[in-house]
Amino acid sequence: MKKLELLLCSLLLLILVSCEEENNDPQVDPEPDLADVIVACEGAFQGNNASLSLYTSDSEEVQNGIFEAVNGYGPGDVLQSITRIGDHIYLLLNNSSKIEVVQATSLVSEAVIQGLVSPREILAVSTEKAYVSNLFTNSIQIVDLSDHSLSGGVDIGGWSEGMLITDGKVYVARSSDDQVMVIDPVTDMLIDSITVTPGPVNMRLDEEGMIWLATNGNFGAVDPKVHRIDPVTDEVILTVDIPAPYSYSIELDINADGDQVYLLNNEVYTMFIGDNSLSDDPIAEGAGSFYGMAIHPSSGDIYATDAGDFASPGTVYRYSMSGVLMDEFQVGIAPNGFLFRN
Numbered sequence: 274m275k276k277l278e279l280l281l282c283s284l285l286l287l288i289l290v291s292c293e294e295e296n297n298d299p300q301v302d303p304e305p306d307l308a309d310v311i312v313a314c315e316g317a318f319q320g321n322n323a324s325l326s327l328y329t330s331d332s333e334e335v336q337n338g339i340f341e342a343v344n345g346y347g348p349g350d351v352l353q354s355i356t357r358i359g360d361h362i363y364l365l366l367n368n369s370s371k372i373e374v375v376q377a378t379s380l381v382s383e384a385v386i387q388g389l390v391s392p393r394e395i396l397a398v399s400t401e402k403a404y405v406s407n408l409f410t411n412s413i414q415i416v417d418l419s420d421h422s423l424s425g426g427v428d429i430g431g432w433s434e435g436m437l438i439t440d441g442k443v444y445v446a447r448s449s450d451d452q453v454m455v456i457d458p459v460t461d462m463l464i465d466s467i468t469v470t471p472g473p474v475n476m477r478l479d480e481e482g483m484i485w486l487a488t489n490g491n492f493g494a495v496d497p498k499v500h501r502i503d504p505v506t507d508e509v510i511l512t513v514d515i516p517a518p519y520s521y522s523i524e525l526d527i528n529a530d531g532d533q534v535y536l537l538n539n540e541v542y543t544m545f546i547g548d549n550s551l552s553d554d555p556i557a558e559g560a561g562s563f564y565g566m567a568i569h570p571s572s573g574d575i576y577a578t579d580a581g582d583f584a585s586p587g588t589v590y591r592y593s594m595s596g597v598l599m600d601e602f603q604v605g606i607a608p609n610g611f612l613f614r615n
Contacts, residue, residue, distance in 0.1 A: 292376075295471045302338035308336065309370060310569070310576070311362070311612040312356045314605030317584050323352035324367060324605035325380070328589070328609075330572065334603030335602045337586075340364075340375075344382045348373050355612045358397045358418065362612065364394040367408060375419055377614070383423040389414060396434055396436040398443055406433035413445060429454045429462050437484060440504045444484060446473035453486065456505060465507050470498040475524050480531030483510070484521065487525035487536060499536060499551070513550055516542065522564050527569040537566040541577055556596040563590075567611040574599065578608035 283564070299480055308327035316323035324347065327336040341347045349369030356363050364373040369374055372386040374396065391408035402424070403416045412426035413433060431449030438444075442464070443456040453473055455465035472489035479485060483501050490497035497519055501511035515523065520539045527534055536542045538553030540563060555564075557575050564587075565578040573594035580587045587608040591600040 293295055295361065297444065303464045309615045311355060312608050313352050313582055313610045313612070314587065315352045315607045315609050316350065317606050318351060319368065320606070321347065321350045321607060323350060324593055326604035326608070328602065330569070333600050334605070337604055340380060343380045351390065354394050356395050356609055357612060358395070358403065360519045363395050365395060367391050367393065370486060374494070384420050386416060386423070388423050393434055396438060396443065398438055402458070404436060404443060408432050413456070414554065425461065427456055427463065429463065430530045434473070437476040437477055437478065439482065439484065442504065444476060446476065446486065448472055453502070460597055467502060467507050469500050469509060469511065471495055472497065477525055477527040478531065479508060479527055481546065483533055485525055485527060487523050489521065493519060494522055499525065511549070513544070524566060526566060526568045528568050535566065535568055535575065536579070537563055539563060541566055541575055557592045559590055564607070565609040569613050571615060576611050580607040580609065583607045
């Protein structure tokens with residue numbers, strides 16, 4: 274969303290209310306290989322207190338500050354996203370301009386990718402290469418996965434957010450305007466662009482191979498929408514309205530079966546891929562201030578975050594696939610996303 278620093282710099286300044294250090298002491302002895310849910314907590318902007326929390330859904334056990342407990346130092350400033358590629362998990366620290374590379378089960382740091390501008394998301398485009406989207410540069414940066422070095426870039430003409438690969442093409446949300454850019458990952462060349470509603474954010478694939486895209490309307494400049502895109506023709510085949518009022522944190526996920534779309538806009542709304550509109554009522558509703566959201570691929574449970582004041586511990590809410598609240602627990606500052614390990 275996915276996230277706070279997506280806003281223009283003037284909006285970012287509004288949340289600089291505190292630089293309190295988070296208490297990163299783990300609540301139990303660290304056993305990171307047992308937990309099936311990793312929560313990314315971005316921390317307070319310029320507070321250098323991003324963190325990871327672990328949650329074991331069977332026992333409802335929570336471990337906070339696990340990265341520091343394992344590695345002896347905190348990950349950095351503004352943890353934007355976490356992604357697993359092979360045996361590693363990549364932690365993208367937007368304001369620290371780096372990526373921490375940790376072992377997927379132990380969470381022990383094995384490398385740090387430096388020289389990045391403002392990393393948002395990482396996408397493996399082959400076994401040897403990954404793309405990194407950026408906020409404060411027009412380029413997608415390229416990472417050599419064999420040695421975690423930077424190996425070039427692709428100029429897409431604006432800041433970038435979510436990415437997706439399908440049918441031998443990489444789709445990049447150019448959030449600075451109204452374009453989804455299409456890249457050939459073999460040549461690293463732009464090959465097409467798709468006009469959408471301004472502020473494209475993130476994308477997912479459904480069971481029919483179609484792309485679902487959430488947009489934020491450039492933070493209220495226009496009404497945000499959801500689009501369905503055919504990757505064969507690179508055309509928008511469906512546009513879905515998002516219910517007002519609009520949040521700055523709009524994002525989309527799809528269940529493991531690929532037949533149900535979930536949309537975060539203050540609350541969580543849903544629709545099946547054969548529908549033409551989102552549900553009238555949210556399937557998961559908290560205080561109307563959800564900040565991040567994801568669907569557990571095994572259980573179908575809905576996980577949503579509340580960042581609170583962005584200066585003190587946030588809250589994660591776990592709902593069943595039918596929207597029944599099952600659990601809630603505190604994590605680090607400004608939780609914004611999840612990585613599920615089974």
